[in-house]
Amino acid sequence: MRYVAGNCLWTAQTTIPKQYSYLTTDLQTEVVIVGGGLAGAITAYQFAKAGIQTVLVERTIIGYLSTRASTSILQYEIDTNMVQLQSMYGIDAAVRSFQLCFDAVSDLEKVIQTLDDDCEFSRSPCLYYSPKKNDVRWLEREFNLRRKHGFPVEWIQSEQDNERFSFPIAGGILSTDGAGTVNPYRLTHALLREAEKAGAKIYENTDIDKIYDEPSNGQTKVTTQHGFHITAKKIVICTGYEAKNLIRGQRLGSLARTFNIVTKPYPEVPGWYDRCIIRDTDEPYTYVRSTNDQRIIIGGEDVNAGGVSSKISNLDDEDPLVEQQYNRLLAKLQELFPQLQVQPSDIEFQYHALFNNTKDGLPFIGQVDYYPNCYFNLGYGSNGILSVLTGSKLLLDLYQGKKSPDLDLFHFQR
Known part of the structure; x- marks a missing residue:
């Protein structure tokens, strides 16, 4: 697939801030994040800042797929109106879905205040x-x-x-x-710089070839295209549309x-x-x-x-x-x-x-039964940035043993 074509504003205005190496050895960590766009970057930031040993891998160049083409409009409004969501899931779920997006704008502003770049947030x-x-x-x-x-x-x-x-x-x-704008490419790199300061290891041009989920020992292992292994307690999939290859019998x-x-x-x-x-x-x-x-x-x-x-x-x-x-x-x-x-x-x-x-404008965040050691943070729809920020917080809570009822809004069986 051709994810992006043309002359994108964000990468035309900003040279690549840092080139990360590719993985050349086996690793063991607590959490491995697959995907080096904005979803992966903000998830790595959250986990690393919480003191969790984190590795992020990206199959191409950091931030060079969908992230660089994002319009990066931040708004609490969901593509599916509140009236429509109410008819689908009830008023409580509809209001809560909107409220989470509304709150995420302020949450993102607070995150950016911890970074070394204002990322053109406004x-x-x-x-x-x-x-x-x-x-x-x-x-x-x-x-x-x-x-x-x-x-x-x-x-x-x-x-x-x-x-x-x-x-x-x-x-x-x-x-x-409850609305704003940001530069997604600068935000991705600023988040990863901060995650790296907190101890995260970041690799680009590192494609994951296979996931081995072993519920018997509570660990998962991913293998790169060159045969290197990363063993972790949890893997977080932040690869956007490509994650569909892992979801069985369901159109995402x-x-x-x-x-x-x-x-x-x-x-x-x-x-x-x-x-x-x-x-x-x-x-x-x-x-x-x-x-x-x-x-x-x-x-x-x-x-x-x-x-x-x-x-x-x-x-x-x-x-x-x-x-x-x-x-x-x-x-x-x-x-x-x-x-x-x-x-x-x-x-x-x-x-x-x-x-x-998605049919309801909401993302997919959470787990599936057949990958018990995997989390998914898939910001589908127009509110992708706010969705993955919300998802990163919900998944961090889940990892730390605090399952939020908000995960029920974004589960795969809806």
Whole structure:
């Protein structure tokens, strides 16, 4: 599969901060983490900072798969609305799922304060809106349910807010807290630097060939492609979509390819209130964020990928579909902010990547019976960063003998 293609903003702006060696010997540790993207990095950080002997292995270069293509919009809102989650799992589970994401924004801010890099973290309001009058009724239901359960929301309509927004809004929910943005590539490396200071060992270009789970002696062993072994009490799988190969008889989600374009810096953008995160209600939806250097990132135009061998899963940059999706994003950007008069020459980065959706928008975190010494921290869906942060805390508690009831929200049997 071609996970990422194009010129990604985050890695174009940042040279590789550190090259880690590949594994050349057998090791014994308490916990081995498989996956060196943001999910693995934040999990390694949590375990190492707790004083647990930790080894992380990445099959390619640290942070160079899905992480570098992440838009890194941090928001408590889940792709599946609270009203929909309530109908699926009940109101308590729906509210708790939203609350965990809300709390994770503050948790991430606290984590970043312990690092040697601010990782361009910034809080931001978030607008969830529709230009269609037919959507107003259900959006109002969603707004009222969130407000009832204490989330900081404001109802928005363009006839009342034409000074704040330059595009038509039939109805919208402006969340004044619980959202933000970050640079995912810098965050990944900063987390691993801190984990390494706490004693973690990190290896890249180290592919795991096989997992041996031995419940009789309470240990697991992984073997690399070159035949080296890592023996541990627990293994934590943080490999995103690739983890599907370990899960038996269950479809974990569906693959899609999303597209992003990034403009030159615009210090002033008329009609963009507080440079807030923007997400519409279309299917697939469009999302917009700002960067610290005042660029605009707009993404979406997702295409279902099907299987791993499909054309979309292996999409080449030269395929006409790629240019078509980029052009559609540019047209949407021009509609949102007409006064900017953005031209094709103003687009400085464009890229596309695969991601995994779940039927309920929630991640998979926890264990499966047939791998008793393995944990999984799979941040599927649009809230991946916040999900894996939550997952890292839940799995650390589980390792330390404190199983949280929140794990029931993210189990594999749902």
